[in-house]
Amino acid sequence: MKPRVRQVIVVEGRYDKNALSQVVDAVIVETGGFSVFHDREKLAYLRRLAAARGVILMTDPDGAGFVIRNHLKGVLPPEQILQAYVPDVYGKERRKRKGGKEGKLGVEGMPPAVLLEALRRCGATWEGEEAPAAPLRLTKADLLEKGLIGPDSAARRQALCRKLSLPERMTPNALLQALNTLLTEEEWAAL
Numbered sequence: 001m002k003p004r005v006r007q008v009i010v011v012e013g014r015y016d017k018n019a020l021s022q023v024v025d026a027v028i029v030e031t032g033g034f035s036v037f038h039d040r041e042k043l044a045y046l047r048r049l050a051a052a053r054g055v056i057l058m059t060d061p062d063g064a065g066f067v068i069r070n071h072l073k074g075v076l077p078p079e080q081i082l083q084a085y086v087p088d089v090y091g092k093e094r095r096k097r098k099g100g101k102e103g104k105l106g107v108e109g110m111p112p113a114v115l116l117e118a119l120r121r122c123g124a125t126w127e128g129e130e131a132p133a134a135p136l137r138l139t140k141a142d143l144l145e146k147g148l149i150g151p152d153s154a155a156r157r158q159a160l161c162r163k164l165s166l167p168e169r170m171t172p173n174a175l176l177q178a179l180n181t182l183l184t185e186e187e188w189a190a191l
Contacts (some may be wrong), residue, residue, distance in 0.1 A: 004127040005119060008080060010046065011168075012068060015095070016107035020058070020144040023112045024119065026052070031068055043075055044050035050080035056124055058084040060106035062149060066174075083181055084122040086110050087165035119166075121182040136183045137142075160191070 005026035011017050017028045029046065036042055049055055057072055059065035073081060086107055092099030093109040100106070107115070143149045148157050151170045157175060158168045166178055179188070 001004060006125045006127060007056045008049040009056045009058055009084075009119075010072065011058050011107055012060060012065060013108075014118050015093070016058070016060075019108040019110070020115060021113050022073070024052070031072070032052060033064070034068065036039060036068065037071060046072070047076060050076045054080050056082045056084050056119065056122055058107055058118065060100075060104070061086055062102045062104050062106070062168065063169070066167075067104070082122045082124060083177060083183075084118040084124070085166050085170075085178060086114060086118050088162075088167050088169075089114075109124075109130060116159065122166070123181055134184055136180050136188050138179055138188070140172070144170060148172070148175065163191075 002023065002058050004026045007028055008027045009024075010018060010029050010031060012031055013019060014030055018123075019107050020026070020028055025058060027049070027143045029049065032039065032137070033043070046055065055076065057069050059069045077123055086105075089110070090103050091105050091109065092098075110118075140149060147153055148160065153172075157170070157172065160166075161168045161170055161175065164178075164182070165186075166175070170178065183191075
């Protein structure tokens with residue numbers, strides 16, 4: 001039996017939805033890629049879903065995925081959004097003749113265990129389980145102190161992203177949000 005996720009999961013396309021629906025029992029909504037930018041009805045629907053159950057954004061780890069994710073972060077209330085990140089894995093999906101522009105696998109190409117882990121790490125709530133532990137509360141000052149922002153910090157940020165299986169393309173603000181979502185105080189101290 002597939003685990004049931006309480007939040008609505010938002011993905012880019014139908015193949016992402018298909019891959020995820022084989023792993024979890026959840027309401028999964030496709031953005032239709034960039035068409036979500038101009039689809040007022042879809043945005044209104046996503047706002048209603050976010051207000052009712054909360055949403056989990058799970059886009060591909062490429063440039064297009066981050067553009068869609070950032071657009072949705074701008075139109076949905078931040079307190080109703082969880083961010084699920086899949087790692088940078090290079091390759092191509094089986095159904096495609098050639099890989100994507102950046103050569104990375106999207107949500108559809110990720111193994112089921114990676115998708116489940118991404119959902120668990122973002123703080124998804126599962127029916128029949130307790131709520132996740134309280135997330136970390138880092139600030140930009142904490143990142144500056146650890147050398148993750150500021151002069152000569154890009155390499156350290158990328159190394160941390162690799163260690164945590166996060167996309168290397170993350171901006172400092174996205175990394176801060178991901179760390180606060182994914183880690184506990186104990187996990188941060190261990191890093």
